[in-house]
Amino acid sequence: MFRQIYLFELKYRLKRPATWAYFGILLVFGLIVAIGGNGPVSEKVFVNSPIGIATMLITISIFGVMLASAIMGVPIYRDIEHKTENYYFTYPISEKGYVLGRFLGSLTILFLISLGFHAGLIAGFAIGPYAGYVEPERFTDFHLSYYLQPTFILYWSNFFVSGSIFFALVALTKRIMLAYAGGAILFITYLVTLTLTQDIENKDLVSLFDPFGFGTYSNVIDYWTPEEQNTKTVPITGMLVWNRILWVGIGLLALLYTVFKFDFQRFLNRKYSTKKVKIQNETVNVSAVLERIPSVEKVYSKSLNLKILLDLAKMEVKNIVKDNFFIAILIAATLFLFFDGWYGFPLYGTPSLPTTYYMLEVKDFNFIVLMFVLIVFMTGEVMHRERGVNYDQIFGSLPIPNGVIYGSKFLALIFISFLLVNLVLVSGVFNQITKGYYDFKFGMYFTDLYLIEFPKYITFVMLAFFVHSVVTKKFIGHVVAIAIWTLLFAINSFMDVDNNLYLYAYAPGYTISDMNGFGHFGTALFWFRIYWLAFGGLLAYLGFLLWKRGTDTGRKSRLRLAKGRLNKATISTMIILAAICLGSGLYINYNTKTINNYQTEKAGTIASAEYEKQLGKYNRIDQPKVVDVKLEADLFPENRSATIKTVYKLVNKSIRPIDSLHLNWGSPGIFHKEVEAFKINGRTPVLGRKYEDFNYEIYALGTRMNPGDTLVMELTVTGSFKGFPNEGSGRQIVYNGTFMDNSFFPSFGYDTQEELTSDQDRKKYELPTKDYSLPSQNDGWGLKNLLFNDDADYVTFEGTVSTAPDQLAIMPGYLQKEWEENGRKYYSYKMEGDLDFFYNISSARYEIYKEVWTGKNGKKVNIEIFHHPEHTYNIDRFVKSVKHSLDYFSENFGPYQYRQIRIMEFPRYAGFAQSFPNTVPFSESFAWVGNFSDPEDLDYAYFVTSHEVAHQWWAHQVTPSATRGANQISESMAEYAALMVMKKEYGRDAMQRFLKEELDDYLRGRANESKFEKTLLDNDNQAYVWYQKGALILYALQDLIGEKTLNKGFERFVDSALYRQKAPFATSLEWYDYIKSVTPDSINYFLEDSFEKITLYSNKTSEAIYKTLENGKYEITINIESSKSYFDGNGKLLDSPQNPNLIEIGVFGEDKKNKAGMTIKSPIILEKKWIKPGKSSFTYVVDNLPFKAGIDPYNKMIDRIPDDNLVTIEESSD
């Protein structure tokens, strides 16, 4: 019996076109991804590597929830839909046979359909090398195992889980909608676990609870290098096993429950209302015959139509809000908003305050996806309301104008949209209240939600109406609408189509800032919204014309109907909409393209390639260097422009004469520069040649500049923002929070930083591979230039800046004078001594907080915090960090070179902190609004401030040369210095979590490398090497050789390289020499491993047991395993040397809290041991009962599984 039902299901399904349509969609999708895409992996990994294939399969299985609900929701529901249940169940079949037959039949079909993707991939990967979209080298041979393993472990098991749940939901509740709702819930669980991944402490939680195992899988492969990704499939061990057991178990349970619970009789029971009705006997009312039907007056008027419109709309709204599916999704969406708001914005794992803009931004995370789906589904419901209950024929013949019916439905959805945007407000305010944050900005809420977001939802509604009018089948309508949206998303994200003019409902991104409010983004948003509303209006109108009223579905009749609906009113409305759309579109295009030089990403890449091909010949030509800067800057924040005059004193520091000056303005962008005056030695120079495309100008100097000669260059430039761009914040000059640097002016000569770096791009445009962006450590040119700017070595600086009367303007140096003139504020600054050629010009409505640091030798430094008046939350943390940093650095590296240090806030259009000479700009979203109330969270305000202050030594006092490896002198040193300040403040035993965080970032960084990993000595641009690896290695080194010892070496380095006036400037080799000079020979192996090679440890404690001795003491035995391996830059194993390494062994009591309230380790024994690779055992006797023990307990070594170093001590069994 089961067999017949099973086979029937198969045969039935195999004949359904939908089955093959789904199969076809997956096949085509697989082909596209395989042939055209780069896949989900980095450039160094094969497109069809085992990891690439597995990632694609899992991703499809997540979106496959839709497919699973479509396939697994219907097999039982089919009998309800076609009303066959009434007789089918009378056949001599058993419930279990029926349920299992239908289930397994559908599951087989689902699996079969799902293989469409494999077919597409396999075929695509075979065609790919010849198709030319991706380099043939990116493809490896076909391996069946690459497909089989992830298909069983993840792909099919996901389909099984979601399929079983949907099947159960429909079989037990008879409601097909619940299958969709179930899909939504699974998806939400997934997204929730995704949010949790932001904190690495949640790793195991995510691994266990991610319903699709994607997080689990990612946690396994996160640290895999390209080499591993190319050769290994995911091992079925650890959390992956538990995750699969959990979820497949849930699926099985759902299935078994259904099999045993399903009952024909209960299934047939119909229930319409929960209210008990009194069953009355039907009696014939004789008077009925005599009843006269009263005559009535019928009115058909505009006002009645309006009333009907509103009544119908009201009814629709009521219907929607009563819909259980709607309620379910709404609750889910609100929970989401709340959840995202709650966890949404951590930095370094530390939460931020729930500021209003954060509460608003969560709407762009997962919420928007649900909202679009909800709008599409509800539009479907509304459009099919009458058809759904078979009332459409009666309704269609009622004397209500088409416009009224369609309009009422549209109006209902608009109202629903309004309701939806308000959810953001409710959830946001609720979140803020819950967190005890009462600084609500309702104006910000209303502006964003009602003026910006609401119109976008209306455009969604318009699209949904169009689709659901054209497509008369509800489910297909849903699929089409969602497919359109997915397609938009896909071409935007994967195909680099980013012109908002061509992406329905898109608009330039905008950022809300406390400092600058909605800033200048309003204009662009206004025009884009108008444009898309008009376009959407046209769509909705077109939908109206094609909208089905009545029973005719033929294309011909619907076209005829549409023609019938065309009249003066409809035509003129459409013409007006089209005119608005076209007009605003042209205006937008004028702004983004004509004024603001919009170009596609590809055009940008080509331009970069051309730049190198045409101008590469000017690389390294001799140009004079700036030695003195005088600025007169007039800022006009209110109209986003600035006129700045600079007087540069230039010296020919080369050994050859110079006769031309190359001004490199950078490719035309959105920041428009106009030269007001340009003089060299008082004369206007002659333009010799101009490369228009790159804004590269070559001026004849007139008189040749011999080595050592000096000249004065005066350049006045007006920089401004005009109209609005397709994207881009134009953050340099804004209404409040202007922040610019010397790139306002052109640089001299060719800049290699503007060249393409990607191997793939370079090959495509026939440029030689560029492994390094900087020359080697002994390159003459590199040694005579500084890393951050080759237009100058050190300079002297003074200048005057004027700004709006209510703003305060800042430049480097000490404030000499401030005054008001012509209704504007003026500030004049002068720097003492030398500085890097790196200055900032800032202006905003600041408040200043001041304190003074006094050093041991009595030196005083003014600490000034320039902040947005509202942002006073964490000022004390900045100040404390500056003081502690000045303490530590002056003691260990040498005196601080200035009498002041300023920290300055700028709007959150960029999210970094940066160190200028005596000035540290910090983005608004960085630390100012961090919530550091929990001492367990990393106080990154403290840490990052310390890092930036450290740059005053490691970048500004010792400035690296333009050679590879030199940036470690700046970044690794700053990161190390900040770690040491932390260590001093929080204690050695608090450091493990910071080290683990650095370790995680490093391992992730190298796994995603698109070239090859470089060593500490020659790394030129890999941030994970210069920050994280550098910090870890230097921290471990000071632990091995002593903090004082290592710092002594660094102090000597500072002494030698301090403001070095002449080449050769500092290199990594020089730095390394100073490190070597203080390192004992026994530790030399560690230096070689760490600085010259890529070395990874694999340390693990297999067990730790204790025995109570007769004297009451405890004997502890720790069994560990250790190994060390060398890898090449691609992650390929080179060698595993067997010499012993000095590694820490520790025994710990229960964790404690330090004075700051932070959990720290409490070591009973902590000692370094020479440990040979392989297994070893250590025994200790301690007085108190220990808690944990293990190897490298503080994660100082680079180890890919840091969590197995320390284990809980167990009592010996004998």
Next chain:
Amino acid sequence: MELIISNLNKTYANGVHALKDVNLTIPQGMFGLLGPNGAGKSSLMRTLATLQEADSGSATFGDIDILNDKKKVREILGYLPQEFGVYPKISAINMLNHIASLKGIANKGERKSLVESLLVKTNLWQFRNRSLGTYSGGMKQRFGIAQALIGDPNLIIVDEPTAGLDPAERVRFHNLLSEIGENTVVILSTHIVEDISNLCSNMAIICLGEVVAKGNPSELTKEVAGKIWKKPVDKNELAAYQKDFQVISTHLKAGQTIIHVISEEQPHASFEKSKANLEDVYFAEITSRMEAIVD
């Protein structure tokens, strides 16, 4: 007012030619449309009820151009489709009130008394507050007629209204219809011949999209009077009879198969004359045509 249909044609997207050059003049009163399943009755009615487009031809009701002035038609139309549903969670009285407001009855008081009288009329008064989802088939059908009668329609189109009704309900329904039929055009489709002969003063038989007969039921019956012959036959001989004679129908009566044959003269001595009725007219028109399709 008369409803005049001329040369109406309709072919569906799937190729089915549902209406072929339909010409009908329908005077006031009850008009019956008779035809087998799939003959085109519903297509015709839906076209008249503005729910469907025609490919060619015209239909006018008084001075209203039905095919092009849908708005006007809907204002005077009462339509009960063959199959229809209701919102399961709303009560009959609320739903009728809602439909009345949609039909342009703006005055609340008028609407209330109209809805109430219709509920009485259709014998739904005591169930007026029950949700429509709990209605039995007959009750639902009566609700359907009630909604069709809202707003004094001049053109009432009811598509197989008695399907699924028990005999008592059918009678009540007929009474209701005939009462209205006096001053409006009522088009009633059915495949129950008896309904037509009882109710309609005019009728048409439609088969395969074509009007094959039209007129007054009794006159149509007269045309075949004297040409209908019957004979009880053995089951095994049926095929032979069908081959030799124009058998229009076969009935089972007390275990015997009785065939009706149409013929100007007595086909054979064994046949005896049968009193012609509308059913014979129907079968006479339909059988041969349907056989042509089967063959």
